[in-house]
Amino acid sequence: MTALGFAQDIQWGPVQAGKQESDLRIPGHVIPQEGALSIESARVTGRITGILKREGEQLAIGDPLFNISSAECISLVSEIQVARKQGLQDLLEASHRREKELGLRANEDHCEVLATHAGTLMKRGQEVGSTFNIGDNLATIVDVQRMTIELAASEPDVPQIKPGQRVRVHIGARSSEWLETTVQQVLPSMDLVPRTTMVRLAPIPLPSGTAMDAFVVGEIRTGSNRQTLRVPPDAVVFSHNRHYVMKQTPQGPRAVPVYLTEESDEEASIRPSNPGDLRLGDSIAIHGAIFLFEQTGAPSGA
Numbered sequence: 001m002t003a004l005g006f007a008q009d010i011q012w013g014p015v016q017a018g019k020q021e022s023d024l025r026i027p028g029h030v031i032p033q034e035g036a037l038s039i040e041s042a043r044v045t046g047r048i049t050g051i052l053k054r055e056g057e058q059l060a061i062g063d064p065l066f067n068i069s070s071a072e073c074i075s076l077v078s079e080i081q082v083a084r085k086q087g088l089q090d091l092l093e094a095s096h097r098r099e100k101e102l103g104l105r106a107n108e109d110h111c112e113v114l115a116t117h118a119g120t121l122m123k124r125g126q127e128v129g130s131t132f133n134i135g136d137n138l139a140t141i142v143d144v145q146r147m148t149i150e151l152a153a154s155e156p157d158v159p160q161i162k163p164g165q166r167v168r169v170h171i172g173a174r175s176s177e178w179l180e181t182t183v184q185q186v187l188p189s190m191d192l193v194p195r196t197t198m199v200r201l202a203p204i205p206l207p208s209g210t211a212m213d214a215f216v217v218g219e220i221r222t223g224s225n226r227q228t229l230r231v232p233p234d235a236v237v238f239s240h241n242r243h244y245v246m247k248q249t250p251q252g253p254r255a256v257p258v259y260l261t262e263e264s265d266e267e268a269s270i271r272p273s274n275p276g277d278l279r280l281g282d283s284i285a286i287h288g289a290i291f292l293f294e295q296t297g298a299p300s301g302a
Helices: 003-007 071-086 089-102 155-160 289-296
Strands: 011-014 016-032 037-041 046-051 064-069 104-106 111-114 119-124 137-142 147-154 166-171 179-186 196-201 215-231 236-239 242-247 254-263 268-272 283-287
Touching: 016 155, 016 268, 046 071, 064 137, 071 089, 071 104, 071 111, 089 104, 147 155, 147 166, 147 215, 155 196, 196 215, 215 254, 236 254, 236 289, 242 289, 254 289, 283 289
Parallel strands: none
Antiparallel strands: 011 283, 016 147, 016 215, 037 137, 046 064, 064 111, 104 111, 119 137, 147 196, 166 179, 166 215, 179 196, 215 268, 236 242, 242 254, 242 283, 254 268
16 A cells, blocks of 8 residues: 555544543653662682672671682682781781781682671672672672662652652552652752653652562652543554644644653543643544655654
8 A cells, every 4th residue: 555545544633631640650660779789890810710799699797708719819818828827917917907908718729708787688790700809890789678769750750859859659560559658859950861850759668579670650749630631542652752642733743742740542631742742632643644754754853
């Protein structure tokens, strides 16, 4: 079928009134609190000869993470052996201080890299046989008891959000399990591609098994009513991390950026990214919107 023939099949329909919203419904994710995420960095150069802990295991300070071969390790082992054999207590104490500074435990034929933070081993940075230098990432450890939530608020919603506002959230698939908290901080920065600002919530106990980066939906209670616009799901086009609808204008179809607030098989609730770009009764493509978007070209910034 020709492009013209397909274009004749495009259906247009009016933008309709959606429901009144008194809460801001915002997606987000679970993040570690300040200081809860730690990186174990190499303090010597060497090679990994053994893995002693696996992802998901719990760690206490001083638990061994890796066996390593290292020139620094060989020197340290020799110092300790000489100090013990000759009864040189000062040298032995200095060697043990050096062990602690390097985060190592010196054995007769190898050294162990020790954890200097407690928590859950999230990721190993090295595998058996790999070599590493000073400062390289050996392991990532997180204290799962110190997690919190950040929500990604769209640009038009940010002025309505203030510290102290009540928020209820549910995490992952626990759609019926709502947790109550408050807004702690609205970060003074914006992600320029989706035009969102991070809203950090006051820490609360999270359900057992909650993973870092778990998906969250939050409802911030602003006390103000806003009306959403209702369109068919086929009217909404997603491109380059943004949503659009194709509006009919005297100059031809125009892509209007929108925020998708809710979607089902029957309808989508939207709000225009730029107030005034879309109003009740405006004519939009309710079928064939993707075709029009591709034919007219993506708007600047898409």
